Amino acid sequence: MAQTAALCFDMYGTLCDTSSVTRRLGEVLELPGVLVDAVDGTWRRKQLQYSYQAAQMDAYEPFWDLTRKALDYALAQYGLDPSPDERERIVEAYDHLSPYSDAAPTLERLGDAGYTVAVLSNGNPEMLDRLAENAGLAPHLDEIVSADEVSTFKPAPEVYENAAVRLGFDIEACRLVSANAWDAAGAGNAGMGVAWVNRRRDPPETIGPTPEIEVESLSGLPATLGVDD
Numbered sequence: 001m002a003q004t005a006a007l008c009f010d011m012y013g014t015l016c017d018t019s020s021v022t023r024r025l026g027e028v029l030e031l032p033g034v035l036v037d038a039v040d041g042t043w044r045r046k047q048l049q050y051s052y053q054a055a056q057m058d059a060y061e062p063f064w065d066l067t068r069k070a071l072d073y074a075l076a077q078y079g080l081d082p083s084p085d086e087r088e089r090i091v092e093a094y095d096h097l098s099p100y101s102d103a104a105p106t107l108e109r110l111g112d113a114g115y116t117v118a119v120l121s122n123g124n125p126e127m128l129d130r131l132a133e134n135a136g137l138a139p140h141l142d143e144i145v146s147a148d149e150v151s152t153f154k155p156a157p158e159v160y161e162n163a164a165v166r167l168g169f170d171i172e173a174c175r176l177v178s179a180n181a182w183d184a185a186g187a188g189n190a191g192m193g194v195a196w197v198n199r200r201r202d203p204p205e206t207i208g209p210t211p212e213i214e215v216e217s218l219s220g221l222p223a224t225l226g227v228d229d
Contacts, residue, residue, distance in 0.1 A: 003173065004115070004173060004174070004175045004193055004225070005115065005116060005169050005173040005174070006115065006116040006117075006118060006164075006167045006169050006173060006174045006175070007110055007115050007116070007117055007118070007174075007175050007177055007195075008118050008119070008120035008145065008160075008163050008167075008174055008175065008176045008177065008187075008192070009107070009117070009118065009119050009120065009176075009177045009178075010119075010120065010121060010176065010177065010178035010179065010180060010183055011119050011121040011123055011128060011131065011132075012097070012121060012122070012123065013178075013179050013180055014100075014177060014178050014179040014180070014197055014218075015099055015100065015103045015107075015119070015135070015137060015218075016097035016098065016099050016100070016103070016131060016135055016137075017097060017098050017099070017100060018044050018097060019040060019044075020093070020096075020097050020098035021040055021043070021090070021093040021094065021097065022036050022037060022040045023093075024089065024090055024092075024093035024096075025039055025040060025090060025093070028082060028086050028089050028090050029080060029082060029086075029090075031080075035078065038078065039074050039075065039077075039078055039080070040074075042073070042074040042077050042078075043070050043071050043073075043074040044070075046069075046070035046073045046074060047066060047067050047070035049070075050066040050069060050070055051063065051066055051122055051153040051154075052153070054066065054152075054153065055152045055153045055156050060151040060152060060153075062124040062148060063121075063122045063123045063124050063127065063147070063148070063153070064094075064123075064124055064126070064127045067091060067094055067127075068087075068091050071087065071090060071091055072087075075087075094127060094131065095127065095130045095131055095134055096131075096134050096135075097131060097135065098135070099135040099136065099137060100217075100218060102217055102218040102219035103135075103137060103218055104136055104137055104140055105219070106218040106219055106221055106222065107137060107140035107141065108140045109222050109227060110221070110222055110225070110227060111140055111142070113222070113225075113227040116142050116143070116167055116169075117140060117141055117142050118141060118142055118143040118144065118145055118163070118167060119132065119137075119141055119143070119144045119145065120145045120154075120159070120160070120163045120176065121144075121145075121146060121147065122146075122147045122153045122154055122159075123146060123147075123148075124146055124148040125144065125146045125148055128144050128146055129144065132144060143166065143167060145162070145163045145166050145167070147159045149162055149166070150162045154183050154186050154187075155182055155183060155185065155186020155187070155189070155190075155208075156186070157186070157189065157190040159186075159190075160174075160176065160186065160187050160190035160191075160192045161190060163192075164192070171190065171191045171192050172191060172192070172193070174192050174193065175192065175193035175194060175195055175213075176192050176193070176194050176195070177195045177197060177218075177221065178194070178195075178196065178197065179196070179197040179198070179199055181196065181198075181202060181204060181205045182205060184196040184204075184205070184208075184211045185204075185205040185207060185208025185209065186208065188208050188209035188210075188211065189208045189209060193212060193213075194209070194211040194212060194213065195211065195212075195213040195214075195215065195221055195224070195225075196211035196213065196214045196215070197215055197216070197217065197218055197221070198214050198215070198216060199216060199217065201216070213225075
């Protein structure tokens, strides 16, 4: 296993909980919890699907725009038609996702241990900057690297390769930290080290390399990397 110099954290679903948009959905749409969860699930699924489609079709759009379009689909799926202002309030929930409780302490601990600590995300720079600030993560980050810089999305190899260049390291010296198995597989395929935060104890993907490191929470990562208390 190569020596790791830089840790590249996925933002959505790894540092911040995408399901925290349900509170805003419930407030705006005034729906039962079961339906709110269904809308949220469809929204997130289509958001990811649209990023895959855009990459494969060579039809890049910023992740914020895809997030809006995915919301429109989810609302239409359930026959919901909120006003433009209400839609805006809902989509802006992505600027205020709740960080996982161990996110900031883990970033701080690893930064103090000498790692370069960065975000590597499909989000476009503006939305990542807003979320990092609102979630209290910005003070613990050395850099925020966006897929927007190469006009495609993870798991395309160019995204991971660009992150290594931006951080000034060989790709083998960088490690992705992600709770998304498809993201972990993509980073491994590109030659980056991987630490998979497997909160749900899922099996690894059957396409792409198996992650060298697997933890159940962000808080378990420092010890796995040999960082003492």
